[in-house]
Structure formats: structure tokens, C-alpha cells
Amino acid sequence: MTNLLNFNQTQLADYFVSIGEKPFRAKQLMRWMHHFGVRDFGQMTDIAKVLREKLKLEAEIGVPEVLLEQVSDDGTRKWLIGADEANSIEAVFIPEDARGTLCISSQVGCALACTFCSTGRQGFNRNLSASEIIGQLWVANNALRQTDGYDMLPAGERIISNVVMMGMGEPLANYDSVVTAMQIMLDDSAYGLSRRCVTLSTSGLVPAMDRLKEDCPVALAVSLHAPNDALRDEIVPINKKYPIKDLMAACERYLVKAPRDFVTFEYVMLDGVNDTVEHARQLLTVVKNVPCKFNLIPFNPFKNSGYETSKTSHIRVFRDILMAAGYVVTVRKTRGDDIDAACGQLAGKVLDKTKRSFKHVAIEVAV
Ligand code: SAH
Numbered sequence: 001m002t003n004l005l006n007f008n009q010t011q012l013a014d015y016f017v018s019i020g021e022k023p024f025r026a027k028q029l030m031r032w033m034h035h036f037g038v039r040d041f042g043q044m045t046d047i048a049k050v051l052r053e054k055l056k057l058e059a060e061i062g063v064p065e066v067l068l069e070q071v072s073d074d075g076t077r078k079w080l081i082g083a084d085e086a087n088s089i090e091a092v093f094i095p096e097d098a099r100g101t102l103c104i105s106s107q108v109g110c111a112l113a114c115t116f117c118s119t120g121r122q123g124f125n126r127n128l129s130a131s132e133i134i135g136q137l138w139v140a141n142n143a144l145r146q147t148d149g150y151d152m153l154p155a156g157e158r159i160i161s162n163v164v165m166m167g168m169g170e171p172l173a174n175y176d177s178v179v180t181a182m183q184i185m186l187d188d189s190a191y192g193l194s195r196r197c198v199t200l201s202t203s204g205l206v207p208a209m210d211r212l213k214e215d216c217p218v219a220l221a222v223s224l225h226a227p228n229d230a231l232r233d234e235i236v237p238i239n240k241k242y243p244i245k246d247l248m249a250a251c252e253r254y255l256v257k258a259p260r261d262f263v264t265f266e267y268v269m270l271d272g273v274n275d276t277v278e279h280a281r282q283l284l285t286v287v288k289n290v291p292c293k294f295n296l297i298p299f300n301p302f303k304n305s306g307y308e309t310s311k312t313s314h315i316r317v318f319r320d321i322l323m324a325a326g327y328v329v330t331v332r333k334t335r336g337d338d339i340d341a342a343c344g345q346l347a348g349k350v351l352d353k354t355k356r357s358f359k360h361v362a363i364e365v366a367v
């Protein structure tokens with residue numbers, strides 16, 4: 001069975017040609033699958049009956065299985081989604097007054113091992129397929145439609161207006177599937193999201209950033225987290241391969257093609273590690289050539305992390321230094337705290353193939 005959820009519109013058109021059908025069927029199928037959330041070919045009334053029967057025999061619209069749905073006191077919702085028998089991932093919906101943001105995962109675990117990230121600590125199992133990535137949007141849309149009366153919204157309005165690739169995994173380490181899934185998000189026949197409202201967050205895979213700006217430019221967030229290579233090498237180990245200077249140059253190149261005229265630098269606030277006045281001043285020097293905003297993320301604790309969240313007063317001082325230099329700075333509010341849905345807390349279930357999580361256990365035991 002071919003899972004049609006894996007295809008963007010061009011790939012779907014190729015599929016139809018490959019089974020001897022007209023390529024324009026792709027647009028119709030995209031609307032049924034993604035726009036209306038229909039999985040049953042029998043219900044696709046503008047498609048000839050013979051073709052519907054043929055599709056039933058050789059294709060499917062395979063969406064990932066929801067294992068658990070949790071709703072926080074603040075309205076945040078989290079879905080635990082099965083990737084296979086041994087693994088699961090998480091997606092989170094964050095409702096706000098003027099928008100609704102869905103945070104989705106791109107990998108089962110993550111191989112990049114940032115020290116303050118619970119996903120990084122779990123190790124890596126595998127990449128998600130395009131259908132598993134776009135399937136998170138499909139699942140969330142359908143769940144919200146059922147409970148919030150999605151169909152009653154005025155034309156053009158969407159409950160999910162924004163998508164951020166900030167869940168489990170490093171999206172640029174799963175490049176092809178992530179790009180295909182984002183193309184489906186942007187497709188008017190599917191979810192019709194604006195490029196400015198789809199944000200990819202990366203820890204800084206420089207060559208993939210250069211590819212992304214050509215293949216599928218969307219809003220970019222970069223997990224900077226440290227203002228010098230010595231500290232970044234330690235807490236974001238990929239920095240050893242792509243140090244800060246190269247990363248900043250890649251940001252400048254990205255902005256030439258980006259839908260927004262700034263990069264958002266994410267900066268996790270770790271008590272006593274990266275949150276001093278000196279760090280803030282260094283940060284200003286480091287980013288000076290990149291038009292940017294800052295998003296300070298108070299560290300969200302998890303068991304045995306070894307880190308503490310910066311004190312509120314320190315976060316304020318840090319923010320004020322950046323603001324005084326003329327930057328827009330937001331301090332990320334923690335949402336969905338009661339259901340462990342905050343940044344860096346998404347854990348799912350990862351059967352580690354790298355054996356890294358065992359090393360962490362060993363270290364914890366030794367300490
Ligand atoms: N791999 C990508 C995207 C997923 S993480 C990346 O690293 O950018 C999304 C954001 O949450 C990143 O900025 C990440 O550094 C941050 N994050 C990870 N663990 C965190 C934690 N425990 N507390 C706060 N933010 C965290």
C-alpha cells in the first residue's frame with residue numbers, strides 16, 4: 001500500500017501519472033486528505049468511482065496513531081503519537097488570543113545531544129517520515145475540529161495558524177521529509193499556511209540551512225544558547241562542527257531569501273551557566289551582523305538534568321541589556337507546565353540506538 005500522506009502535490013501528481021491517471025487528481029486528493037481531513041476514498045465525491053475503487057486497492061491515507069491526548073489547565077494540548085511499537089513522539093497545540101500554534105516533532109529522539117535538552121538525553125532512534133510529520137498536523141486539526149467546531153470558523157481562519165518545528169528532533173537532520181511536510185503545510189490545497197507562520201528551529205546545521213533557503217524558505221529560529229565557542233561547544237555540541245562564526249554567516253545568507261527579515265535567536269536561560277551580564281554583552285558582539293530578535297527561554301527542568309532555571313531577576317537584567325541595544329526580546333512563557341508540554345520537556349518514548357542515554361544513566365549513577 002502506498003501512503004499518500006507522504007507526498008507533496010508534485011509527488012502526488014507523479015504518483016497518479018505512474019498509475020496511468022491524470023496529474024490534476026493530485027490537487028483534488030490534497031484537498032480531501034488535508035483540507036477536509038477525509039481518509040476514506042469512498043467519500044471523495046468528485047473523483048470517478050473507478051478511480052476511487054482503484055485507490056482503495058493500492059493506496060492508503062495512513063495517519064499516525066494517537067496514544068494519549070492531554071489538555072492543560074491553560075488550554076495547551078499535547079498528543080502522544082505512536083511512531084511504531086517501541087517509539088512515540090509528541091506534538092503540542094498552544095492556543096493564544098490571535099493565533100494557534102502547533103509544535104511538532106521531526107525525529108524520534110535526537111542525535112545532537114544538547115546537554116540541557118530532555119530529547120537530546122534520550123538518544124536517537126530514527127527519522128520520522130513525511131507522513132508522520134504532516135500526520136501530526138492532520139491529527140491535531142482533526143481533534144480540534146471535533147472539539148472546537150473548526151468548521152464554524154469564518155472562511156480563511158484557522159485554529160492552527162502557525163506551526164513551529166520545535167518538538168523532538170533536529171529538523172534539518174531529517175531534511176527531505178521535513179521539507180516535503182513543510183511544502184504540504186504551505187500548499188493552498190492542503191493547509192495553506194503562510195511561509196511567515198511556519199518556523200523551523202535548528203541548532204545550526206550550516207549546509208542544510210543553505211539548502212533550505214533555496215528549497216523551502218520559512219521563518220528561521222536558531223538555537224544559539226551561548227555567546228562564545230567554548231561554552232557552546234559544551235552545551236550545543238554540534239558547535240564543534242559549525243562554530244558560531246560560520247553559523248552567523250549562514251544566518252546572513254539565509255535572510256537574503258527568508259520570508260521574514262530577521263532570524264530569531266533562541267537562548268535557554270541556565271542558572272550560572274550562560275546568563276550573566278558578561279554573557280549578554282558578548283552576545284551583542286556575536287550577532288552584530290545578523291538582523292535578529294531574541295527569544296529567551298527559561299530552562300524547563302526535567303529529572304536529573306543537572307541544570308537550574310535562571311533567577312527571574314537575572315533573566316530581566318539579561319533581557320534589559322539586549323533591549324537597551326535596540327533588540328526586540330521576548331521571554332518565552334511556559335505553557336502546558338502541568339502536562340510536561342513545555343520546550344525541551346517533550347519526551348515521547350525513544351528506544352535509543354546510539355546507546356547515549358545509557359551513558360547518561362551511568363554518569364548520573366556515578367555522581
Ligand atoms: N532541534 C531543534 C528544535 C527542537 S528544540 C533545535 O534545537 O533548535 C526547540 C527549542 O527548545 C530549542 O531552542 C531548544 O534548544 C530548546 N530547549 C531544549 N531543551 C530545553 C529545556 N529543557 N528548556 C528550555 N528550552 C529547551
Ligand code: SF4
Pocket residue numbers: 110111112113114117118119120121167168169170203223
Ligand atoms: Fe536535538 Fe534540539 Fe534537543 Fe539539541 S535542543 S538535542 S538539537 S532537539
